[in-house]
Amino acid sequence: MATFHAYARPDGSAGIRNHVAVIPSVACANGVVAAIAREVPEVVPLPHGHGCGRGGEDLGLHFKTLANLARNPNVYAVLVVGLGCEVIKAQYLAERMSHGGKSVEFFNIQDVGGSRRAAAKGVEIVRGMLGGAAKQERVPFPLSAVVLGLECGGSDAFSGVTANPSVGLAADWLVEEGGTAIFTETTEMIGTSHILERRSKDETVASEVASRIAAAEGRANDILGPMAAQVIAPGNMDGGMSSIREKSLGCILKGGSSTINEVVDYAEPPREKGLVIMDGPGYDVESITGLAAAGCQLMIFTTGRGNPIGFPLLPVIKVASNSRLYRGMEDDMDINAGAVLEGATLQDVAGEIKALILRVIDGEKTKAEINRQDGILCLYTVTPAF
């Protein structure tokens, strides 16, 4: 059986990176988090815009997302920086984050004498954590320990012809090896419910697939009007797409052809292995946060127009759907699936993707990691702010 080398976590999972994360419980702590990261650039700061001022549904969603991000296998240890008066309390967040046995510390800026003292305290804590991380060595794991996230963004007419089917073949390979592949973006499954239901492992999963896609279609109608699900963008039409189903078919190809074993909520780690659907938004930056919180150690992101984003905690492999993009943004693209338009087969490109996955899980950096495509953490929200 194929193996790779990763950092063993107390919960049994395999970290392909060994990060110390600094997470604010609320946006008001972002400044202290940034100060800590300026002083100790080896940490991964995860600033975000939430933690307070929202309805209960969003607060629960954000609490879960932040907690599960900290529990991502690529995270060695976590410092939670709280303000003190916010709704999402640093103490409760830290407690939930430590459930898997991970080292987690927290403090509140209001309790430690203001932002400068808080930053100094944070620096001391993360230096200790980084010292511990440096002592850890990679150990062998089977490929079944890999959880791969699948995403597409900035798509073009060839995303569904070159990049997504190549990625789908790689996803099939990982599933055959006993690993897990998660695809998401429920809005981009509209029109393909019958296919995904047919591919579900049993009736429970099939009805879950159907209800999630129907809900996404309902939300699209609420936001965009009653014809939303029937109408595709003029650019899609010009690009040769004749129906919403045709467009969605191109999107779901990145999940490959395996049986769908489970449907999970946004930011929820799957219990099953194999191919899994995560219900979630089509907006890439929120979607990849959800995949990271679901426990993916790496992601593949296909793009036709050229989206450079990565994710702070994990390697993102960028697959270009056409050669013009690959050559035009070579510093951001890892794989050129456009080779399919020039005589290569989908299997050729899938082979390149598999080989790169094996190198990346063993430690090789992707272009997005080299470029430090970190940025702000975007959290999915379902209710308005007040």
Next chain:
Amino acid sequence: MRPNALIINEADNVAVTLEDIRKGEPVYLNDGRQIAAADDLPFSHKVALRDLARGEDILKYGEIIGQAKKDIKSGDWVHVHNLVVED
């Protein structure tokens, strides 16, 4: 000849063009077959691989993407003018 149209799944009855192909020009498929373009075929659009009767399912990605709105001939451009989603 290097293909200028790609059949994505062997069950498909349409292929995707990899360049603009003018009416009458050859369409070189990735399975080695060759057909003639019956219309001007825009880049990244669909071409019929065989004659399709009105109402017949149109398959791409090995799945039904719609039905023929009218009789379609081999080499015809397939798009919203002759493809309808009936369900």
